[in-house]
Amino acid sequence: MASNDNKPSVKQQRDARRQEKVAALKKQQATARRNRRIGIVVASVAGAAAVALVVSFVVTSGQPRQDPDDVVVAGVQTWDDLTANHVTGTVDYEMTPPAGGDHAGVWMNCGVYTEQVPNENAVHDLEHGAIWFTYDPAQVTDDQIEAVTDLAPSTYSVVSPYEGMDSPMYVSAWGAQLAFDDPADPAVADFVTKYWKSTNAPEPGAACTGGVDGPGRVA
Amino acid sequence: MTDAPDDATGEGGATRASSSRRVRLVVAAVITLALVLVAGVAVGRLTSPSPVVPGDHSVEAGFSRDMQVHHEQAVEMSMIVRDRSDADDVRTIAYDIATAQAQQAGQMFAWLEVWGVPQAPSEPSMTWMTRPTLDGSYGDHSHGGATTGADGSATPAPSHVPGEPMPGLATAEQMTELRAADGVDAERLYLTLMIAHHRGGIEMAEAVVARSDDRQVDDFARGMIATQQSDIDAMQQMLAARG
Numbered sequence: 141m142a143s144n145d146n147k148p149s150v151k152q153q154r155d156a157r158r159q160e161k162v163a164a165l166k167k168q169q170a171t172a173r174r175n176r177r178i179g180i181v182v183a184s185v186a187g188a189a190a191v192a193l194v195v196s197f198v199v200t201s202g203q204p205r206q207d208p209d210d211v212v213v214a215g216v217q218t219w220d221d222l223t224a225n226h227v228t229g230t231v232d233y234e235m236t237p238p239a240g241g242d243h244a245g246v247w248m249n250c251g252v253y254t255e256q257v258p259n260e261n262a263v264h265d266l267e268h269g270a271i272w273f274t275y276d277p278a279q280v281t282d283d284q285i286e287a288v289t290d291l292a293p294s295t296y297s298v299v300s301p302y303e304g305m306d307s308p309m310y311v312s313a314w315g316a317q318l319a320f321d322d323p324a325d326p327a328v329a330d331f332v333t334k335y336w337k338s339t340n341a342p343e344p345g346a347a348c349t350g351g352v353d354g355p356g357r358v359a
Numbered sequence: 360m361t362d363a364p365d366d367a368t369g370e371g372g373a374t375r376a377s378s379s380r381r382v383r384l385v386v387a388a389v390i391t392l393a394l395v396l397v398a399g400v401a402v403g404r405l406t407s408p409s410p411v412v413p414g415d416h417s418v419e420a421g422f423s424r425d426m427q428v429h430h431e432q433a434v435e436m437s438m439i440v441r442d443r444s445d446a447d448d449v450r451t452i453a454y455d456i457a458t459a460q461a462q463q464a465g466q467m468f469a470w471l472e473v474w475g476v477p478q479a480p481s482e483p484s485m486t487w488m489t490r491p492t493l494d495g496s497y498g499d500h501s502h503g504g505a506t507t508g509a510d511g512s513a514t515p516a517p518s519h520v521p522g523e524p525m526p527g528l529a530t531a532e533q534m535t536e537l538r539a540a541d542g543v544d545a546e547r548l549y550l551t552l553m554i555a556h557h558r559g560g561i562e563m564a565e566a567v568v569a570r571s572d573d574r575q576v577d578d579f580a581r582g583m584i585a586t587q588q589s590d591i592d593a594m595q596q597m598l599a600a601r602g
């Protein structure tokens with residue numbers, strides 16, 4: 141762009157033209173800068189709006205889903221083909237504590253017990269979709285008993301001590317059982333999600349009240 | 360947007376202009392992609408034949424879980440009074456309530472199964488009742504302790520706290536009292552508790568009607584409101600007849 145013209149009058153004219161050109165150029169550049177800034181702002185807003193739309197679509201229409209069938213409970217033991225006959229007297233269960241099988245004709249009222257309850261009545265609760273928290277009094281603290289009681293849903297659950305278990309705590313449903321030594325273990329919550337009132341049980345939703353109370357019922 | 364005049368700005372300007380063009384191209388491509396995605400999701404969702412079912416934290420799932428618990432207690436109370444009373448009128452309405460609510464509890468159980476969500480609650484009971492209503496207002500239903508300002512205007516705060524007992528539920532002590540009562544005492548107690556129980560049930564049904572546009576849940580809740588209101592009228596007459 142630099143020019144080496146020596147004619148003063150022409151040079152002055154050129155200088156003047158150059159000044160004009162520079163001014164015009166500066167104005168043009170300023171306009172371009174402003175346009176660019178406006179462009180960036182508009183693009184950012186539009187982009188943010190698009191992202192917000194996508195997010196709100198996902199949040200409002202695709203509500204979080206946790207199909208119990210998809211829940212994997214780490215360490216759970218399961219049994220198929222359990223019999224479910226009504227019997228009198230005691231039953232020799234294949235697992236301790238029992239997680240399904242033949243049982244007494246009368247079920248036990250769901251709730252919290254401080255004494256060991258009869259297997260045969262409690263198993264009838266499992267048939268009705270209840271879950272049963274058991275703790276070995278010799279292996280747990282009072283805090284753990286409280287924590288286990290807090291884990292139990294207000295209906296369709298039994299909490300009771302159970303002596304001589306090979307784990308401090310168990311939670312059992314019909315055909316499924318989990319041994320644990322920490323009530324905060326996420327597998328316990330997963331078990332509740334998957335098995336409480338589960339259709340794995342033969343009669344989920346049948347009564348868990350109106351049966352017999354076990355000994356030491358406190359809630 | 361106009362291009363920078365690169366004829367006058369020289370090479371530096373030309374580079375800047377072309378790089379800003381590239382940035383703009385990328386931004387435009389990203390926005391276009393996002394818009395296409397949104398349009399695709401919207402079109403897909405609007406034309407998709409598979410219905411969108413209530414999710415784990417939906418008011419429908421919350422209602423279906425809580426109302427099962429609520430109904431189960433009504434069944435229990437009704438079965439108790441049938442064992443404790445010989446009065447035909449009370450035994451008949453107790454039979455009606457027990458069988459109807461056991462059936463309805465099964466219906467709600469089945470919804471949760473069909474929706475593919477757990478029966479077990481994912482949040483404290485009644486949380487769904489603190490969610491905004493369809494018209495955007497909060498708890499337009501007042502209950503028990505709902506407060507009214509000095510000028511007579513209702514307070515806008517939601518009238519329920521997640522995890523607190525559901526409206527109308529009998530306490531463990533009241534249930535024990537009912538199990539121990541006999542004859543007209545049992546009938547009076549049952550009627551009193553069940554009227555309160557039904558009122559609470561109606562309140563919860565109204566809460567889901569205000570919050571859900573699910574046709575099945577809406578029809579169910581409206582039916583519940585109608586039948587339980589007629590039950591309440593009948594039970595009030597029975598209670599009055601017993602002095």
